[in-house]
Amino acid sequence: MGRGLLSTALGALAFATAAGAQPIEVATLSAPDFFSNGARDTGLGPELWAGSSAQTARTVIPLIAAKPLSPAAQALARRVLATAASGPDGAGQDPEMAGARINALIATGAVKDAGVILSRTANLERSPVLAQAGAEAALLSGADERACDIAESLVSGREDIYWLRLRAYCQLRGGQAGAAQLTFDLAQGQGRDATFGRLMSAKLAGGGDPGAASARNGLDYALSRSLGLDVAAAQPSPAVAAALRPSEPGLATWTIDGSDPVRTAMAAVAAGDLAGAKVQRGGLTAEGIAANDLALLDALIAAASGKPDGPTLDRLVERGSVSDAKSRTKMQNAAVLLSALDAPMTAHTRGEFAKFSAVEPGKATVAKATALDLAGDAKLQGETAMLALWLSADAGAAGPPVGDRARIIRALKASGLEEDARAFAVEGLLAQR
Incomplete structure (x- = not known):
């Protein structure tokens, strides 16, 4: 084809292309939503966080x-945080926030859930916070090699003190004693830590007295374990303690003492054996048993079964x-706790109920309590759970006082x-025994 003919052809093609071209829309790929990676089927849907406050989360x-949280609050946290659902606006x-979610799961004993979510999370190495959560989860579960892989692939923040310490441990595990010594010296120069120092020094020396085991965090725990120290004798941090006593997914359970017939039936409820508790209750009569004990046992069984009835509340x-x-x-x-599960009341019962003046009052601020009411009424599950957990965290391991607990239940x-509401009710009723 001659130059002139070629130019004419190309010009015609360009004209035809321009004339027939349609506007091209370029879609911008959104950032990944870390909360969409779940651990298991929790019974909650992908709309868990819809409309919820990211600030509260x-x-x-x-x-x-x-x-520290009570068993009911821990179960709620594990359930919500293990769910695959797009996170609160912007937080996902x-x-x-993704790292905080993993740390929270570890702290409530859900180490397995944390590991599953991390295994489904891409580009872990691009976030030092998320990567550290992943490394700690691996170390606490005995997967030291996985923790070292995370440390090795980290893109940014490699000179932060945590990563220097972990890298020294990993280098020594890999047979790089010289490099491990240099990294250890660098870490101690940046932030001297007596506990890490004595453990790592013994590890580098291949002998000597490392002192007592430490369980402040996953790295201390891994070092102590590798040195053959008695980790069980160490005083663990709350998060490590929970991680070392992993909790299976599911309903909250409690342990109560007592061998009399009523306590035995209550213990069955606390352990999740509702059927056994009903059988034991069926064999009890009012003869020789305090009326209050029977009334409380009936309330426990009603709350645990999700069938809070009027006669039980009347008693x-x-x-x-x-x-x-x-x-x-x-x-x-x-x-008050059974009524929060919407047990029906007669007019007479309501009149007597309104006279109560000895109920343990709540401690939540008016604003926080109102926010909880509003979130529940609006069926904002994620936000309701977060506010319930906020009140629970403020209260500590014993759980919230009755005034706040009743509000949480409602x-x-x-x-x-509802599953979580029942758990909070059972926990509160057990405290009245």
Whole structure:
């Protein structure tokens, strides 16, 4: 083809292409939502966080890792944080929030869930916070090689003190004693740590007295274990303690003492054996058994079964009106907790119930309590769970006081988190025994 003909042809093609071209829309790929990676089927759907406050989630999720929680609160945290669901607006794309989620799961004993989520998370090495959570989860589960792989592939933050310490340990594991010594010296120069120093020094020396085991974190735990130290004798941090006593997914359970017939039936409820508790209750009569004990046992069984009935609540209200001062408080507390599960009341019962003045009051601020009510009424499951956990974290391992607990129960039930509402009710009723 001649030059002139070729130019004419190309010009015609360009004209035809321009004339027939359609506008091209370029789609911008959104950042990955870390919360969409779940660990298991929790019974909650992908809309868990829809409409929920990201600010509340950013406040509460780190608290779960930092503060002790009651069994009911731990079960709620494990369930919500293990769910595959797009995170609260903006928070799901935040690697720091993703790391906080993993740390919270570890702190509630859900090490397996944390590991599953991490295995499904791409580009872990691009976020030092998320990578550190992954490394700690690996070290606590005995997967030291996995932790070292994470440290090796880290893209940024490699000179932070945590990674220097971990890299020294990993280099020594890999037979690089010289490099491990240099990295160890660099780490100690950047931030001297007596506990890590004595453990790692013994490891580098291949002998000597390393002192007592340490379980402050996953790295200390791994070092102590590799030195053959008695890790069980170490005082673990709350997160490590929970991680070393992993909790299986599912309902919360409790352990109570006692060998009398009522306590035995209560213990069955606490252990999740509702059928056994019902059988034992069927063999009990009022003869020789305190009326308050039977009333509380019936309330426990009703709450655990999700069938809070009117007659059972009526008896609690009656006992809360006529018992001695100490027992009156317990019966009134129990009545408030069962009523929070929407147990029906007669007009007479409501009248007696309204007179109660010995119920343990709540401690939540008016704003926080109102926010919980609003979230529950709006069926914002993620936000309701976060606010319930916020009140629980404020209260500590014993769980929230009755005034706050009743509010939590009502909000959880209203939002559709009925399983968790029942757990909070059972936990509160067990405390009245």
